[in-house]
Amino acid sequence: MxxxxxxxxxxxxxxxxxxxxxxxxxxxxxxxxxxxxxxxxxxxxxxxxxxxxxxxxxxxxxxxxxxxxxxxxxxxxxxxxxxxxxxxxxxxxxxxxxxxxxxxxxxxxxxxxxxxxxxxxxxxxxxxxxxxxxxxxxxxxxxxxxxxxxxxxxxxxxxxxxxxxAIGVEKLLALMQSEGLSFDSLRASLESCRGLRVHVLGDTIVDRYVYCTAIGSSTSKTPTLSVKLDEQVEFVGGAAIVARHLRAAHAEVSFSTVLGADEAGRFVRDRLEEAGVVVHAVTDRGRPTTIKSNFIAGNHRLLKVDQVDNLPISSRIVEELQETLAATEADVVVFSDFRHGIFGKESIPRLAESIPAGPLTVADSQVASRWGNILDFSEFDLITPNEKEARFSLGDQDSVVRPLALELYRRAQCQTLVLKLGNRGIITYRAATEDVRAFFTIDSFADTVVDSVGSGDALLAYTSLALRATGSTVTASILGSMAAGVAVEHDGNTPVTPEQVLEKLARVEKRALYT
Incomplete structure (x- = not known):
């Protein structure tokens, strides 16, 4: 001070x-x-x-x-x-x-x-x-x-x-001061995440970016847009990119999922194994590996096409996933739900019951455009929905954000809630004590937004690791926010590394200290 x-x-x-x-x-x-x-x-x-x-x-x-x-x-x-x-x-x-x-x-x-x-x-x-x-x-x-x-x-x-x-840095400094944190302690906390064992279970997505050049309407009789294909790039996405973020942060990562017997499934296995992720994938020959294709011309997304089967997985596959969950030793277990078949009303209780005692339990349910509800994951240690998902789960379009977050925190019976607010950052709720406030906010630290899709996955990964490593919701929320700020500055699902988070921290510290 x-x-x-x-x-x-x-x-x-x-x-x-x-x-x-x-x-x-x-x-x-x-x-x-x-x-x-x-x-x-x-x-x-x-x-x-x-x-x-x-x-x-x-x-x-x-x-x-x-x-x-x-x-x-x-x-x-x-x-x-x-x-x-x-x-x-x-x-x-x-x-x-x-x-x-x-x-x-x-x-x-x-x-x-x-x-x-x-x-x-x-x-x-x-x-x-x-x-x-x-x-x-x-x-x-x-x-x-x-x-x-x-x-x-x-x-x-x-x-x-x-x-x-633009007072995000000043707000961050006030929060850090109230919790006795420094930039050096944040750096040390990031280092302490190395070697943690994490088991991720969730829906895999292949994100395909199809870059095009707009030519114009194909004929004078229809409004069909004509484009020239320039380049096609594929990334692992969904729960798979959560696993890659965690691995990039030097965690020991196991990944359980369901894949189709197809080229996209083999692509996912190869990318994850190359990154050092241990893959426990159940092959379902009756469904394709989910592919989401984004057609982009210039800086504009023209069209999105999904190849997906959202039907629930079979009871046999649920049993296989249960066995893997029970048998895998972990410090953190993450359920990453995109509602593409793995998680549902019947499977969630069975899968949750199979988590061994001891690890930090985390759930993220990105289901705003499909049926699903973050409240299905009750009594988890950490949940990380966004505002739209929170409003959907509570059937509440009218409340302002803080009471909305408080109600979701109470209903979910979680230990920590990180509510993502897009370009406004996050609000975190935790159990209050005489010395600890119930909630706090952190602004976004994205300098230039290139692609906001996937920032929540980076936040989920780094918040989970830091919460397990330090037990501090503030430290975890700050490091998760920094990771999200890094993620949006790159196009596509690219794993965020600790070095990038440290660089982001250094830039924020420089602004804070006017050096």
Missing amino acids: SGAEDRYQRKIKTREELRELLGPRPRDLKVVMCHGTFDLVHPGHVRHLTYAKSRADVLVASLTSDAHIAKANYRPFVPQALRAMNLAALEDVDYVLVDERPTPLENIAFLEPDYFAKGYEYVDGGVHPRTTEEISVLETYGGEILFTPGDVVFSSSRFIEETPP
């Missing part, structure tokens, strides 16, 4: 510390208290705080904790530790209090400020019902309500939704 940050940090107090510092009424010094979200401190906030301080000797700025902010989506944008620091940096603010309660009523009664300041919008056109409640508390001990000038009104929500400020 720098000297300036330490000076500001000393202004941030608990309510017990504040009551002792302020003393009981009547006081020699008048105390005014302001309360708000202060997600982005803007000129309207500064005017409000400056006027409040002019009416008293001591200004206490109280802010709503992250857990009680549910207005607008993706809020709070700035986490409470950083919001508190922003207020503490203002000269007029003497003390900052993070209010862990849904309203300021309890702390008004607890601290008994001489004045409680509100913006003029809370009285213009009539007193707001919540303000009436605050006035009632003030009257119990002789405090007064104070309305500040409101001729300059700004909307933090509008600023955030229209042009989100």
Whole structure:
């Protein structure tokens, strides 16, 4: 922590510390208290705080904790530790209090400020019902309500939704500081993932990229697009790329899947074995290996064609997979579900019961465009759905993200939930304690997005390894986010290496330290 940050940090107090510092009424010094979200401190906030301080000797700025902010989506944008620091940096603010309660009523009664300041919008056109409640508390001990000038009104929500400020590094630093982490400790944690034994079970996909040059319409009578084939490239995808990410991170990886008796199946086996993955593949002669072909012209994806059979695998194949699960020693077991036959209502319980005791259990169900539900994987240690999958599983299109994530966390009965939010990063939920907050957010660290498909697989791999190696949800979430940031900067399913993650960390550290 720098000297300036330490000076500001000393202004941030608990309510017990504040009551002792302020003393009981009547006081020699008048105390005014302001309360708000202060997600982005803007000129309207500064005017409000400056006027409040002019009416008293001591200004206490109280802010709503992250857990009680549910207005607008993706809020709070700035986490409470950083919001508190922003207020503490203002000269007029003497003390900052993070209010862990849904309203300021309890702390008004607890601290008994001489004045409680509100913006003029809370009285213009009539007193707001919540303000009436605050006035009632003030009257119990002789405090007064104070309305500040409101001729300059700004909307933090509008600023955030229209042009989100680029403060991802500052938010990351605040999170790391709160958990006692450093960039050196993150690098050491990445190194500690080496040699972990991981068993991945899931649907294999061959991702085919067909690069073309657009020629135009084939005839004047139909709107058929004509293209010239330039190049065709194939990558292993689905659960297979999860296995390759893990192997690239120097884990010892076993991979169980179902393949067709075809060239695509042989391609998958060859690529995985070349990478050092131990493949336990059941051959199903009645279904093809899934191939997803993307036709691309320039930077535009023209068409996607899937060769797939999504019917459930047979009971015999489920039994074979169960036997492999039970017999394979692992530190981490990952179920990677693309709902192409392996996982279903009948197979999931049987497969889950076959996991030996001891390993970290992880599930990722990328089923937003097909039938399936992340809640089918209940009581796993870690799940990593995206927002669309979370909304689908809960039948909820209306809730803002944080309450949505909390409900999914509760319903899934998991130990850790990492909810992927696309270019907005992630939100992680974990079991809260007296010293550990229930959730935190991490922004995306992708510098240039080339291909966003597959970033979740890289996140899944590195988050799983780091969580098992360190037991720290914050460390795991940061390293997973860095891996995802690397993955989107490359076209196609290319395994992310620790060296690339370290390079990404170094770039973030350089921005953080201004070196």
